[in-house]
Amino acid sequence: MNIILLGPPGAGKGTQASLLERERGMVQLSTGDMLRAAVNAETPVGVKAKAVMERGELVSDEIVAGIISERLDADDVKRGFILDGFPRTEKQAQMLEEMLAKKGMTLDHVIELKVDEQALVERVEGRFTCANCGEGYHDKHKLPSVEGKCDICGGEVFKRRPDDNAETVRTRLQEYRAKTAPILPFYEGKDMVSRVDGMASMEEVHSSIVEVLGS
Ligand code: AP5
Ligand code: ZN
DSSP, rough: OHHHHHESSSSSSHHHHHHHHHOOOOOEEEEEHHHHHHTTOOOHHHEEEEEEEHHHHOOOOOHHHHHHHHTTTTTGGOEEEEEEEEEEEEEHHHHHHHHHHTTTOOEEEEEEEEOOOHHHHHHTTTTETTTTTTTEEETTTBSSSSTOOOTTTOOOOOOOTOOOSSSHHHHHHIIIIIIIGGGGGHHTTOOOOOOOOOOOHOOOOOOOHHHOOOO
8 A cells, every 4th residue: 555645744744654654564755854864964965955944945856756766666665655745746746656657656545634724833843853763752742751751762862853943834834835735636636635634633643544544
C-alpha cells in the first residue's frame, strides 16, 4: 500500500506517518526530514536548501524529486510507503507520476488532513523532538511522561526547528494554499482522495486513516 499524506504545516502528517510506520510497517518518506538531514550534513543540496527552508518557502522541484526518486529505489519501500510532504506543487505531482510509472509502482490513496488554520500556528510553535531518536512532542499536547526524558529512547536532549516560528509558519501556510492545495483536483480526478478530520485527537486521526486504508 502506497499513500500520500497531504495537509498544511502542522496538520499532523509527520505524526500520522510515524504511527503508520510503527503499526503497519510502512516506510515514511518525508522530504522535510530528508532536507533537514542534508542541511545538517552540509551537503550541496543542504547548502542550497537551508536559507529557503528558513524563510518557509519551497525548495526547487528538481531537488526534492531527485531525493524522492533515489529513495524509492531502496528495498524497504516495497513494504509500502507514505509520502509526507511530497508532492507539494503541480510539477512535483507530475514528476511523481512519471517516476512511479518508470519504477512500476502505483499509488493507492491520497489522504488530506483537514485542519483549522488557527490551530496550526499553536501546534507548530509548541513542537519539539528528541535529538536522539526524533520522537515528536508538543508543549501542550504531548509532553514526555517523565519530564525531560524521551519516552522512546530515554534521551534527555530535545530540539526545535528553526522554521517553527509564527512568521515562517505564515509563509509556509501561504505556500501551501498557493502551490500545494491546487494539486488536490488532479488526484480527485483519479478518485483517490479521502478527507480526514485532522483536528481530532492523534489516536482518532490514526483510526480514521486506518479505516480509509482498510486491513
Ligand atoms: P516539512 O518538514 O514537510 O514541514 P511542513 O509541511 O511544514 O509540515 P510540518 O512538519 O510542519 O507539520 P506536520 O504536518 O508533519 O505536523 P506534525 O505531525 O509535526 O517541510 C519543511 C520545509 O522543507 C518546507 O517549508 C520547504 O521549505 C521544504 N520542503 C519539504 N518538502 C518539500 C517539497 N516537496 N517541495 C519543496 N520544498 C519542500 O504535527 C505538528 C505538531 O502538532 C506536533 O507537535 C504534534 O505533536 C502536534 N499534533 C499533531 N497531530 C495532532 C493532533 N491530532 N492533535 C493535537 N496535536 C497534534
Ligand atoms: Zn528519543
